[in-house]
Structure formats: structure tokens, C-alpha cells
Amino acid sequence: MPPRGRRPVGSSDTRQEILTAAGELFAERGFERTTMRAVAARADVDPALIHHYFVNKEGLLAAALVLPVDPAALLAGLDKDPEHAGEALVGRLLGVWEGDPDARHRMVGLLRVGLSHERAAAGLRDLLGRTILIALSRVVAQDHRSLRAALVGSQMGGLLLGRYVLGIPGVRDATPGQLVVAIGPVLQHYLTGPVGGAVAPATASR
Amino acid sequence: MPPRGRRPVGSSDTRQEILTAAGELFAERGFERTTMRAVAARADVDPALIHHYFVNKEGLLAAALVLPVDPAALLAGLDKDPEHAGEALVGRLLGVWEGDPDARHRMVGLLRVGLSHERAAAGLRDLLGRTILIALSRVVAQDHRSLRAALVGSQMGGLLLGRYVLGIPGVRDATPGQLVVAIGPVLQHYLTGPVGGAVAPATASR
DNA sequence: CGACCAATGCAACGCTTGATGAATTCTGCG
DNA sequence: CGCAGAATTCATCAAGCGTTGCATTGGTCG
Structure with a gap:
């Protein structure tokens, strides 16, 4: 449904939304059972965009791995x-x-x-x-x-x-x-x- | 290569070999990354035979889950x-x-x-x-x-x-x-x- | 010997998965 | 304005997955 190209600036921090979605899903389901498509869906984004930002599923994992408490x-x-x-x-x-x-x-x-x-x-x-x-x-x-x-x-x-x-x-x-x-x-x-x-x-x- | 039908009786305990292979693989790789085909290959058996004995991948898991020590x-x-x-x-x-x-x-x-x-x-x-x-x-x-x-x-x-x-x-x-x-x-x-x-x-x- | 069931293998189906390449739109710089 | 590059979607691919139906062989019981 959304148009094809780049969004007007400042409309959202997509990269961060992907990371959040990935963090949640990895936590809920573990690595294998978390699919790129599921992450993309939760972040409301096309699956290919994840590859654009994080290359790999492993790259996504590495980026999403942060301690939840200080x-x-x-x-x-x-x-x-x-x-x-x-x-x-x-x-x-x-x-x-x-x-x-x-x-x-x-x-x-x-x-x-x-x-x-x-x-x-x-x-x-x-x-x-x-x-x-x-x-x-x-x-x-x-x-x-x-x-x-x-x-x-x-x-x-x-x-x-x-x-x-x-x-x-x-x-x-x-x-x-x-x-x-x-x-x-x-x-x-x-x-x-x-x-x-x-x-x-x-x-x-x- | 092996012939198609049933083996002469007592020539091997296939069911147990499947369980052993499954136990090893589940231990090494976890549930998701263990494929039926891999279990079958390690047990030197056709994948369909696993379904014959254990219905499901879950059934196989349940049967293979045993404490390794007494x-x-x-x-x-x-x-x-x-x-x-x-x-x-x-x-x-x-x-x-x-x-x-x-x-x-x-x-x-x-x-x-x-x-x-x-x-x-x-x-x-x-x-x-x-x-x-x-x-x-x-x-x-x-x-x-x-x-x-x-x-x-x-x-x-x-x-x-x-x-x-x-x-x-x-x-x-x-x-x-x-x-x-x-x-x-x-x-x-x-x-x-x-x-x-x-x-x-x-x-x-x- | 014949009927029936268990054990085994073969081939395939339908689905999901991670990944890719091209097309489109926007931004920012000169 | 013009143009490079970033952000985004689309369409698609090849591989791998669990599972199934069917054919074949051996055992068992009458």
C-alpha cells in the first residue's frame, strides 16, 4: 500500500523500529524461529529493508543484542x-x-x-x-x-x-x-x- | 542402494538407532536446527521411516528426551x-x-x-x-x-x-x-x- | 499357500525461508 | 536545476523443510 520510494525526512526512525521489533521477537522465539518476515511485519516494513540495513540475519542479531537493564x-x-x-x-x-x-x-x-x-x-x-x-x-x-x-x-x-x-x-x-x-x-x-x-x-x- | 522392503528380522534395531541419532543431533543443534533428514542420514535410514515410528518431529523429540545420567x-x-x-x-x-x-x-x-x-x-x-x-x-x-x-x-x-x-x-x-x-x-x-x-x-x- | 500387517525405500508436494536485483522516490549538495 | 546516493518496495529465486502416498519386501497366523 505505501508508495514505493523514500519517505519524507523525519517521518520515522525506521532503523530503530526494526531493531526494536527484532529484539522483541528474538527474545520471544529465539533465533531460528524468528523470521525476517516476522520482524519486517512487526516493524511495518519490507523484508528487503532489513537486509539493506543489517546485511544478514546474523547482522541483525548482533545489532539487536543489548542488555535490557543497566x-x-x-x-x-x-x-x-x-x-x-x-x-x-x-x-x-x-x-x-x-x-x-x-x-x-x-x-x-x-x-x-x-x-x-x-x-x-x-x-x-x-x-x-x-x-x-x-x-x-x-x-x-x-x-x-x-x-x-x-x-x-x-x-x-x-x-x-x-x-x-x-x-x-x-x-x-x-x-x-x-x-x-x-x-x-x-x-x-x-x-x-x-x-x-x-x-x-x-x-x-x- | 539397499533393497526396498523389510529387513530380515533381528538384523538391527532401527528404532533405537533413530533415537540415538536424534538424541545426539538435538543435543548438538537444538530442536529447530535439527532436520529430519539429518537424523535419517545419521541413522542411515529413510526420512519417511522416522514418521512411521514417531509420527511427528515433536513425537521424535518427546521420545528422544532422556536424562543422560542416572x-x-x-x-x-x-x-x-x-x-x-x-x-x-x-x-x-x-x-x-x-x-x-x-x-x-x-x-x-x-x-x-x-x-x-x-x-x-x-x-x-x-x-x-x-x-x-x-x-x-x-x-x-x-x-x-x-x-x-x-x-x-x-x-x-x-x-x-x-x-x-x-x-x-x-x-x-x-x-x-x-x-x-x-x-x-x-x-x-x-x-x-x-x-x-x-x-x-x-x-x-x- | 494366502491374507494381512509391519518395516523400509522412493518420489514428490506444498510451503517457508533467507536472500537478491531492479525499480521508485526522496534528500542534499553543488 | 541536476545528479549522486540513501531509503524503500516489488517480484522473484533457489534451497531446504516437514510431510505424504505408494510400492515393495519380509514376517505371522490360519
């Missing part, structure tokens, strides 16, 4: 009360996920995509490494920073997985309060407790 | 030394995953498929619930059994995710020994520690 904001002020940083962290994360379904879906989508697509896994790894690790640096104990951050991430990832994706009854039906009590001390342990004494000797090459 | 064996004897069950459990799991790449791939595949496919998520949920929860019952404290089991599962799932799927450096490069020291006490906490006092009041309906 880790810095999530961690702000946690170092004021280092003794209870663990509980506070679980509480905040659960607060976001419970209160902001959109952010939750995007986060689940990141997992979904990262798990289904090797290239996305790499992107996700970098994304998490560059943001979360840095943001955690101020809260975490001095030694084994990378390991500590990853352990925190693994526990929260596991929770996300069990509660929102797989829907394992035990964690799906727990209240946020219960989870804070149960998991808070764990994150606290990862943040400041002992995690494996000496650095691993270089038994493995590479 | 949870009972994994947990056997843990109740002899309840104080160190957490460490022992991490150690055993890491032992299996490090020492038996095939079992690891299958486990990762379960995650992959469960994450990519709603129907598989349900199957996986039941599978885990029926086996792991029951097997854990003897090790875990009396109260909040379901929650405790799910917490243990979420932490181990998160580890699997971070170490073997996403490859987050902090946990990817840690030695099994380090991980046992770091995560053991956490599982111990989930198994026998306090996890949220009273059962949640029925604030939420349904």
Missing part, C-alpha cells in the same frame, strides 16, 4: 553495606524481573538466543564480561574477581532459568522474600567469602 | 556424610561432566532444547521433577524439600550454563577443585541450611 544502576550503592550486598542484590534483581516483565522477557531472550546460537553466545559473553564484571568490581573482594563475578552470574542465571524459563515448581512458586533469604547468603559468599585458595596452577596449557 | 547413582551414599554432601555433590557432577564429554553434551543439549521449545521445557520439568527431586529427598533437610532441590538444581544449571555453554571466563577457566571449594558450601547451604522461614502465605491467588 547493571551499574542495579549495583549502585551496594558497597555501602558490604555485609548485606548479597541479599540486596538478589532482592533488586528479583524486583526488576517481577516488576518489569518486559525486562524479564528480554533477559530470558538473551539466554535463549545465547544458548541456541554459538555466535550469540560469544556476543553475550562479551556483553556480560564488559558490563557486569566491571560493575561488580567495586563490590567484590579483591582476589579472584573474575571467578567471583562469574559465580554470582551463574547463580542468577540458574535462577532465571529455573524460575522463568523451565518453571521448576520449587523456585517458580517461591515468594521473592523466600528467595532473598535462601540465595542472599549464597551471593554474599561468592562476593566476599573464600572461593578456592590459591590461583589454579597452570596444569592446563593454553 | 541421578540415583550420582547421589548414592551422600547421606552417609551429610556434613559434606554439598562438596561431594559438586565434585561428582563436575567429575561426570569433565570426564564424560558425551554425557555433558547430552546434558547441555537438554538445556538447549528445553530453552528453545516450550513443549520440551514441560517435558524437562517433569523429567527433573520426577527423578532429581525424588533422589534428593533422602539427602535434603525435611522442610522445603521442593525448594531445596530446585535451588540445588538452579545452581548446577547455572554452572553448566556458564562453564560449558556460554563459556564465561571466570568459571570456564577455574579448576574443578576451585569450583568444589567455592560451590560446595553453597549446595550444603541449600541442602541443610535455612531457606526462608515459614511457607509463603497465600498472598497470590491461583
Whole structure:
């Protein structure tokens, strides 16, 4: 129905609309089940236009892959009360996920995509490494920073997985309060407790 | 090349070969990227034969979805030394995953498929619930059994995710020994520690 | 031996998918 | 104004997908 050529200027930021649509669909359905045509339809645009902007489906994925929450904001002020940083962290994360379904879906989508697509896994790894690790640096104990951050991430990832994706009854039906009590001390342990004494000797090459 | 009709009896268990091939491929590539033709090729069989046995691609998935390890064996004897069950459990799991790449791939595949496919998520949920929860019952404290089991599962799932799927450096490069020291006490906490006092009041309906 | 069913292979259908090349319209610069 | 280039749509392609109908062979039971 729309005329064929270029739109009058400033009528819309098409590129951004495509990215938004793609982000939503990748999150909902994962990489494979998201079709270019579906993205185009949601962005109200011709499929060929996506190729014009992002070359590939992979290019589109790479461009649409962004963290749905700001880790810095999530961690702000946690170092004021280092003794209870663990509980506070679980509480905040659960607060976001419970209160902001959109952010939750995007986060689940990141997992979904990262798990289904090797290239996305790499992107996700970098994304998490560059943001979360840095943001955690101020809260975490001095030694084994990378390991500590990853352990925190693994526990929260596991929770996300069990509660929102797989829907394992035990964690799906727990209240946020219960989870804070149960998991808070764990994150606290990862943040400041002992995690494996000496650095691993270089038994493995590479 | 092979003749057209039925094979002489007992010459091979074709059905099982299809299931094996399907299990491997689903684990490697997830549901969508596993094609019937690929399964057929790996099982050295005609694609139509898969439909003959399993009707659907979904039917094939349902039939191929099995736990690659025996949870009972994994947990056997843990109740002899309840104080160190957490460490022992991490150690055993890491032992299996490090020492038996095939079992690891299958486990990762379960995650992959469960994450990519709603129907598989349900199957996986039941599978885990029926086996792991029951097997854990003897090790875990009396109260909040379901929650405790799910917490243990979420932490181990998160580890699997971070170490073997996403490859987050902090946990990817840690030695099994380090991980046992770091995560053991956490599982111990989930198994026998306090996890949220009273059962949640029925604030939420349904 | 004949009837019937299970197991297997062949060929094909209809559909969807990601991608491409050309045509059209608008913008911005000289 | 004229013209290069960006933005947009259209029509179409080749490949791959899950699935189906049919033919053929072997086993089983009367």
C-alpha cells in the first residue's frame, strides 16, 4: 500500500523500529524461529529493508543484542553495606524481573538466543564480561574477581532459568522474600567469602 | 542402494538407532536446527521411516528426551556424610561432566532444547521433577524439600550454563577443585541450611 | 499357500525461508 | 536545476523443510 520510494525526512526512525521489533521477537522465539518476515511485519516494513540495513540475519542479531537493564544502576550503592550486598542484590534483581516483565522477557531472550546460537553466545559473553564484571568490581573482594563475578552470574542465571524459563515448581512458586533469604547468603559468599585458595596452577596449557 | 522392503528380522534395531541419532543431533543443534533428514542420514535410514515410528518431529523429540545420567547413582551414599554432601555433590557432577564429554553434551543439549521449545521445557520439568527431586529427598533437610532441590538444581544449571555453554571466563577457566571449594558450601547451604522461614502465605491467588 | 500387517525405500508436494536485483522516490549538495 | 546516493518496495529465486502416498519386501497366523 505505501508508495514505493523514500519517505519524507523525519517521518520515522525506521532503523530503530526494526531493531526494536527484532529484539522483541528474538527474545520471544529465539533465533531460528524468528523470521525476517516476522520482524519486517512487526516493524511495518519490507523484508528487503532489513537486509539493506543489517546485511544478514546474523547482522541483525548482533545489532539487536543489548542488555535490557543497566547493571551499574542495579549495583549502585551496594558497597555501602558490604555485609548485606548479597541479599540486596538478589532482592533488586528479583524486583526488576517481577516488576518489569518486559525486562524479564528480554533477559530470558538473551539466554535463549545465547544458548541456541554459538555466535550469540560469544556476543553475550562479551556483553556480560564488559558490563557486569566491571560493575561488580567495586563490590567484590579483591582476589579472584573474575571467578567471583562469574559465580554470582551463574547463580542468577540458574535462577532465571529455573524460575522463568523451565518453571521448576520449587523456585517458580517461591515468594521473592523466600528467595532473598535462601540465595542472599549464597551471593554474599561468592562476593566476599573464600572461593578456592590459591590461583589454579597452570596444569592446563593454553 | 539397499533393497526396498523389510529387513530380515533381528538384523538391527532401527528404532533405537533413530533415537540415538536424534538424541545426539538435538543435543548438538537444538530442536529447530535439527532436520529430519539429518537424523535419517545419521541413522542411515529413510526420512519417511522416522514418521512411521514417531509420527511427528515433536513425537521424535518427546521420545528422544532422556536424562543422560542416572541421578540415583550420582547421589548414592551422600547421606552417609551429610556434613559434606554439598562438596561431594559438586565434585561428582563436575567429575561426570569433565570426564564424560558425551554425557555433558547430552546434558547441555537438554538445556538447549528445553530453552528453545516450550513443549520440551514441560517435558524437562517433569523429567527433573520426577527423578532429581525424588533422589534428593533422602539427602535434603525435611522442610522445603521442593525448594531445596530446585535451588540445588538452579545452581548446577547455572554452572553448566556458564562453564560449558556460554563459556564465561571466570568459571570456564577455574579448576574443578576451585569450583568444589567455592560451590560446595553453597549446595550444603541449600541442602541443610535455612531457606526462608515459614511457607509463603497465600498472598497470590491461583 | 494366502491374507494381512509391519518395516523400509522412493518420489514428490506444498510451503517457508533467507536472500537478491531492479525499480521508485526522496534528500542534499553543488 | 541536476545528479549522486540513501531509503524503500516489488517480484522473484533457489534451497531446504516437514510431510505424504505408494510400492515393495519380509514376517505371522490360519
